[in-house]
Amino acid sequence: MTVHAVHDAARAAREAQPSLARLHRDTKDAVLLAMADALVARAEEIVSANARDLEAADAAGMAAGLRDRLALDPQRVDAIAQQLRDAAALPDPVGEVMRGSVLRNGLELRQVRVPLGVIGMVYEARPNVTVDAAGLALKSGNAVVLRGGSAALHSNTALIAVLRSVLAEHDLPEDLIVGIDEHGRDGVDALMRARGLIDVLIPRGGAGLIRRVVENSLVPVIETGTGKTHILVDASADLDQAEAIVVNAKTQRVGVCNALETLLVHRDVASEALPRLAAPLAEAGVRFHVDEESAGILTAAGTSAEIVPATEEDWDTEYLGLELAVKVVSDLDDALAHVRAHSTGHTESILTRDLLSQQRFLAEVDSAVVMANASTRFSDGSEFGFGAEIGISTQKLHARGPMGLVEMTTGKWLVVGQGHVRP
Amino acid sequence: MTVHAVHDAARAAREAQPSLARLHRDTKDAVLLAMADALVARAEEIVSANARDLEAADAAGMAAGLRDRLALDPQRVDAIAQQLRDAAALPDPVGEVMRGSVLRNGLELRQVRVPLGVIGMVYEARPNVTVDAAGLALKSGNAVVLRGGSAALHSNTALIAVLRSVLAEHDLPEDLIVGIDEHGRDGVDALMRARGLIDVLIPRGGAGLIRRVVENSLVPVIETGTGKTHILVDASADLDQAEAIVVNAKTQRVGVCNALETLLVHRDVASEALPRLAAPLAEAGVRFHVDEESAGILTAAGTSAEIVPATEEDWDTEYLGLELAVKVVSDLDDALAHVRAHSTGHTESILTRDLLSQQRFLAEVDSAVVMANASTRFSDGSEFGFGAEIGISTQKLHARGPMGLVEMTTGKWLVVGQGHVRP
Structure with missing residues (x-):
C-alpha cells in the first residue's frame, strides 16, 4: 500500500515538473517570495502544528539536541521564510549554455543546463530543511518529494500545506512539492524503488541512513557523506x-x-x-x-x-x-x-x-x-559563495563537495541542422 | 573465491592509480604510442590467441554478427592500435581549472579536474573495446578493471598482456590495467560489490546486462542505455x-x-x-x-x-x-x-x-x-568532436549523452588560505 501511495505521489510530482521546468526566473522568484510571506502570515498555525510534534517528542524522551532542531517559534519561522528569500536572490542555473560550438559540417551544438526532474530528499526531523529543500528545488526547476522524519510529521505537513497553497495561487500544480512523511520508514523504501519516477535521491542524515539508501536504492543517489x-x-x-x-x-x-x-x-x-x-x-x-x-x-x-x-x-x-x-x-x-x-x-x-x-x-x-x-x-x-547548500557530496560522480543549485541540474545537448545526414 | 580474486585485482588497480594520476600528458601519450607499436609488433600472437576464441565460438555456434565483432586479423589489430594513437592526440582533461575565484575573505578557491580513480568496464566479446577502454582510461588518469566477456577470453588476455608489458617498460605499475575475464559472470557480480574499490562501473551491452548492473550494483553506475x-x-x-x-x-x-x-x-x-x-x-x-x-x-x-x-x-x-x-x-x-x-x-x-x-x-x-x-x-x-567515446549515457547524473574523456573525470576543490579561520 505504502509503495503504491508513494509511487503515485512521485508520479504526480513527475507530471507536474515540466510546467516548472519552463518557468522564467522572474516567476519562480515571485513564487518564492510569496511563499516566504505566506509562511510568516501563517506562523501561528505552523507553530501550533510543531507543538504537537514537540509533545510527542517529549513523551518519547527525545534528546535535547534533536528536540532543539525540531522546535519552531515565530522567530524561527521568520528565519525559514528568509531561506526562501535568499533562494529567490540566487542566480537561476537553468538555461546556462555549458558548452557549444558549430561543428565542421555546420551542425550547431549546445549543451544547456536543465533541471534534473524529480528530486527525492530523505532527512531528519528538521522542519527548516523541508522549506529549504523545496525552495532550492523550485528555483532549480525540480519537483521534490520530501520525506522528513515522522517526528516532524505535523510541522512538515503544515509547512508543505502553506507552500502548496502558494503554488495553487500562482496557477502551478501543487504536486511540485509533495510530502510523504506519513508513510514512515516504509516511505523511504518505496522512494528507493521509484526508478523512473524519481531522478535522484539525496539522503541527509546519520551514517546508517545513508548506507541503507546507498546499498538499497535502485534510484541514483547523491551521497552526502560523513566527514572524518x-x-x-x-x-x-x-x-x-x-x-x-x-x-x-x-x-x-x-x-x-x-x-x-x-x-x-x-x-x-x-x-x-x-x-x-x-x-x-x-x-x-x-x-x-x-x-x-x-x-x-x-x-x-x-x-x-x-x-x-x-x-x-x-x-x-x-x-x-x-x-x-x-x-x-x-x-x-x-x-x-x-x-x-x-x-x-x-x-x-x-x-x-x-x-x-x-x-x-x-x-x-x-x-x-x-x-x-x-x-x-x-x-x-x-x-564557497553558492548562496545555498543542499548538502556536501563525498562521492565522485555528478557532484563532489558542497552542492548548490548547479548540482541540482543536468545538461541536455541541443543539435540544430539544416537537413544534415551522416555520410 | 571469485569475489576475493576480483576484489584483490580491483585493490591492486586502486593502489596503482595514484602513480598515473600525477603523470604529465607527455608521458601518458608516450606510453599510448608505445602500446600502439607493441600491439602491431605482436599482432601474430594476438591473432593466434583470437583464433582460439573463434574456434570455441564456432563450436558453440555463435551468431555471425557476434563472431564478426570478435574476429581479429592483422588489419584489425592495426585499427585497434590506431585507437591508442588517436587517444594520444586528444587533449588531456586532467588539471583543467573548472571554476575558481578569490572569496571575500581572501581564500583562493579552485575546482580542478581529476581522474575518477578506478573504472570498471563490463562489455561484450569485442576485443577492440578492451584496448579502447584501457587507452581512454589511461589518458584520463584512471586505472581500469576490464570484464570483456568470456567468449573473448584468449584475445583479451593477449591484448592486456601486451598493454601491461608496455606499462612495465615505462616503470609504471602493470595493475593500472587489469582483466578479470577468467571469472565469467561471477566476475561481474564481484565488481558490482566492490564498493570503495571501484569508483564507477560502466556496463556496455544488451538491455539485460545493463538492467542487471543498475539494479544490483553497490558501486555507482553510468548507464549506457538503449536508444528508442x-x-x-x-x-x-x-x-x-x-x-x-x-x-x-x-x-x-x-x-x-x-x-x-x-x-x-x-x-x-x-x-x-x-x-x-x-x-x-x-x-x-x-x-x-x-x-x-x-x-x-x-x-x-x-x-x-x-x-x-x-x-x-x-x-x-x-x-x-x-x-x-x-x-x-x-x-x-x-x-x-x-x-x-x-x-x-x-x-x-x-x-x-x-x-x-x-x-x-x-x-x-x-x-x-x-x-x-x-x-x-x-x-x-x-x-560531437570528443574524439573518442566511452558510451552514450541515458541517465541524468554525472554524464548525459555521448561520454568522452571529460566524463571520465571528476572535480576536486582546492582551497588555499593564509591562516584563515571561520568567524
Whole structure:
C-alpha cells in the first residue's frame, strides 16, 4: 500500500515538473517570495502544528539536541521564510549554455543546463530543511518529494500545506512539492524503488541512513557523506596560525561534517606543537584520543587535557562532538598514507609554510575539498559563495563537495541542422 | 573465491592509480604510442590467441554478427592500435581549472579536474573495446578493471598482456590495467560489490546486462542505455530533407543505439509524406510496424512496403535492425506526449520549418540529445568532436549523452588560505 501511495505521489510530482521546468526566473522568484510571506502570515498555525510534534517528542524522551532542531517559534519561522528569500536572490542555473560550438559540417551544438526532474530528499526531523529543500528545488526547476522524519510529521505537513497553497495561487500544480512523511520508514523504501519516477535521491542524515539508501536504492543517489576530516600540522607550520585554525576547526561548531576529527602532527614539531594545541582545546572541553607517541609528549609536558589511548576505531570515527583523534606522523608520506586509509573523502587541510609540502598535499589527497592553511569549517556551500547548500557530496560522480543549485541540474545537448545526414 | 580474486585485482588497480594520476600528458601519450607499436609488433600472437576464441565460438555456434565483432586479423589489430594513437592526440582533461575565484575573505578557491580513480568496464566479446577502454582510461588518469566477456577470453588476455608489458617498460605499475575475464559472470557480480574499490562501473551491452548492473550494483553506475529514438516529421517539414534524414537515420547503420526506431508523422502531411518516406526505406529492406492510420494511408497509396500492425510493444522496442515503428500524430502535443511516454531519453529529432515547433520540441523533449533537422545518427561522441567515446549515457547524473574523456573525470576543490579561520 505504502509503495503504491508513494509511487503515485512521485508520479504526480513527475507530471507536474515540466510546467516548472519552463518557468522564467522572474516567476519562480515571485513564487518564492510569496511563499516566504505566506509562511510568516501563517506562523501561528505552523507553530501550533510543531507543538504537537514537540509533545510527542517529549513523551518519547527525545534528546535535547534533536528536540532543539525540531522546535519552531515565530522567530524561527521568520528565519525559514528568509531561506526562501535568499533562494529567490540566487542566480537561476537553468538555461546556462555549458558548452557549444558549430561543428565542421555546420551542425550547431549546445549543451544547456536543465533541471534534473524529480528530486527525492530523505532527512531528519528538521522542519527548516523541508522549506529549504523545496525552495532550492523550485528555483532549480525540480519537483521534490520530501520525506522528513515522522517526528516532524505535523510541522512538515503544515509547512508543505502553506507552500502548496502558494503554488495553487500562482496557477502551478501543487504536486511540485509533495510530502510523504506519513508513510514512515516504509516511505523511504518505496522512494528507493521509484526508478523512473524519481531522478535522484539525496539522503541527509546519520551514517546508517545513508548506507541503507546507498546499498538499497535502485534510484541514483547523491551521497552526502560523513566527514572524518584531517588536519596535518606540518614540520614548517606557523604554530600561531595552527593553534587558531585547529581550535576553530574543532570547536567553532561541533556536530557538523566539516569539523575537525583527526589531528596529525609532524614528528619534527610534535613536542612543541602538541602541548600548545592541546591547551586551548582542553579548555574548550575537548577530549583527546591519542596514539602512544602523542600520549608520551602530552604527559611529559604535564598537560591538563583529558587523554585516552586511541583504538583502531578512533582513526575511522566521526565524533561529531568534543573528541579528537591525535597522531604523530613521521613525515608527509606517513601523513598521506594515514589520510588515504582513513579519510571519508570530505575535507582535509595541511598547515605548512613549505611550498613542496603544500603542492604534494593538494595534489595527492583524494578528497572533495583539500585545503592549505585554512580551517576545515570553510568546506561549505555558503562559504564557497553558492548562496545555498543542499548538502556536501563525498562521492565522485555528478557532484563532489558542497552542492548548490548547479548540482541540482543536468545538461541536455541541443543539435540544430539544416537537413544534415551522416555520410 | 571469485569475489576475493576480483576484489584483490580491483585493490591492486586502486593502489596503482595514484602513480598515473600525477603523470604529465607527455608521458601518458608516450606510453599510448608505445602500446600502439607493441600491439602491431605482436599482432601474430594476438591473432593466434583470437583464433582460439573463434574456434570455441564456432563450436558453440555463435551468431555471425557476434563472431564478426570478435574476429581479429592483422588489419584489425592495426585499427585497434590506431585507437591508442588517436587517444594520444586528444587533449588531456586532467588539471583543467573548472571554476575558481578569490572569496571575500581572501581564500583562493579552485575546482580542478581529476581522474575518477578506478573504472570498471563490463562489455561484450569485442576485443577492440578492451584496448579502447584501457587507452581512454589511461589518458584520463584512471586505472581500469576490464570484464570483456568470456567468449573473448584468449584475445583479451593477449591484448592486456601486451598493454601491461608496455606499462612495465615505462616503470609504471602493470595493475593500472587489469582483466578479470577468467571469472565469467561471477566476475561481474564481484565488481558490482566492490564498493570503495571501484569508483564507477560502466556496463556496455544488451538491455539485460545493463538492467542487471543498475539494479544490483553497490558501486555507482553510468548507464549506457538503449536508444528508442524518435523522429517527428512536422506539418511544415521539407519533405526532400525529411526523406534523406529518415533514410539516413534508419539505414546508414543499423544495430546502433542512435539509429531511428520510431517515425512520427504529423497528420496534416501524413498522406503525402508517409508513402514518400516509405518507398526508399522499403527498398532498403525496412519492415514497418504501423498504427491504423498509417496502415490506411500506405495501403491506399499502394505501397510495396512490408507492413504489419503495430502492437503496444512496438512503441517501446529498440529493434536494432531493419524494422521501424510508424505512427500518425494529430499535432505537436500528441507527438510530445508519445515521446514522453516511450522515449528512452537517448536522442529525438524534429524535422520542421516552423520556428515555434522547433523551439517547443528542443525545450520540452527531455532526452540526452534533442535535434532539429538532422539525422539521429549524429548523436555520437566522435561526431560531437570528443574524439573518442566511452558510451552514450541515458541517465541524468554525472554524464548525459555521448561520454568522452571529460566524463571520465571528476572535480576536486582546492582551497588555499593564509591562516584563515571561520568567524
